Amino acid sequence: MTIIDDLISGRYQHAGQPALDVLARSVHIQPDLTGKEADVVRALRFPGPFAVISDPDTHRVLGGRVEKALAQLGETIFINLPAHPHADIETANMVAESTADAGSIIAVGSGTINDLCKYAAAKNGIECAVFATAPSMNGYTSVSAAITVDGLKKSLTTVAPVGVFMDLQVLSEAPKRMIQSGLGDSVCRPMAQADWLMNHILYNSTYNTLPFDLLMAEEGPLLANASALVNNDMLAVGGLARTLILSGMGMTICGGSYPASQGEHLISHYVEMMRPTDMPDSFHGEQIAVTTLIMARLQERILAGGVPKVSPTKINEASILAHFGPSIGAACWQEFTHKHLDEEGADRLNARLAECWPEVVKRVSAISVPSETIATALGDAGAPTSYADIGLDRSFICEAITYARTIRNRYTFLDLADDSGMLTAEDLI
Secondary structure, X not given: XXXXXXXHHOOOOOOOOOOOOOOOOEEEEEOOOOOOHXXXXXXXXXXXXXXXXXXXXXXXXXXXXXXXHHOOOOOEEEEEOOOOOOOEHHHHHHHHXXXXXXXXXXXXXXXXXXXXHHHHHHHHOOEEEEEEOOOOOOOOOOOEEEEEEOOEEEEEEOOOOOEEEEEHHHHHOOOHHHHHHHHHHHXXXXXXXXXXXXXXXXXXXXXXXXXXXXXXXXXXXXXXXHHHHHOOOHHHHHHHHHHHHXXXXXXXXXXXXXXXXXXXXXXXXXXXXXXXXXXXXXXXXXXXXXXXXXXXXXXXXXXXXXXXXXXXXXXXXXXXXXXXXXXXXXXXXXXXXXXXXXXXXXXXXXXXXXXXXXXXXXXXXXXXXXXXXHHHHHHHOOOOOOHHHHOOOHHHHHHXXXXXXXXXXXXXXXXXXXXXOOOOHHHHO
């Protein structure tokens, strides 16, 4: 039995807490699921008709196989999205409308398709499951969906798939970039945990070690053997798949993306929102690989210094509106105003920093992984480690580091660095 099995069955115990609800009822990570597609869906007892959703790429790899198998179970609606669909609110609502008469949704794909289907299932009040086509992201078992609304990347609470089915033969043959993307989405654990823990110590916000404890057994081997991921090693890909599933379950347990989305994701969200049209697209996890290293360097720099001393926040509403434009700027300001420091707020935070900074350094250092270790693992897998590797120019990534903190109301090391005059973007890239 695995930790995943124990979580699903309710047997997993953490610090004497009651059984945890991860929402998933069935997770299969197997070397080959050929011929078992109907069986794993039948066990979920989903009502029909089944809406099977794929795009041309995922349909070719697995969707056609799933459609043929599920046709044995009853009425099936086949929805083949256009190539390279975007997880924006317009597409999400289109998928919801297309599945309005379905009894349940079966996604065949990875990040974008999974998010669109989770949103559609939530909107229609039905359940969903997913056949993964790549180990490219950690959202398979989470309640969060990354959807762009009016130009602003948002983490919307939707539903978690109750069934997640991973054929390791399919996953290990996925494009290398997608496997590298999954590694990139996994290595942010130390940086995200550091941001969340610091926020907890400074502001007494909620914090839960469980999502990180779930990942400890897998993290070491994943980083140490990263090169095997892109050499069709199903054992290594299975470890990555378990990491991604457990990360998503951790977010579900916490009721949000806090344990896996902090400063590194804010920079990535900025890139996705504001990327100039002449710069090439990149996968989400490729961006996280790069932004994780940026946050790792920033956190190491701040922890190695003395007690930070903050001043009132320099970025204001006018500068945000001027930078993002009136529509996106207004949404950003609405988020940012909650952590914008005036004189009184800066005084309060400085008093808190003087009191508890040794605790921040001690506890964050204990859960950190050196930036060199992360860079080595990414390099061994051929994953990007620099902004140039994902087609960004120097001025744009510096702009992203500077303004990323304004996107969401989460106080991270980006905020602490900027408010204390230590956010020098050029030194982090």
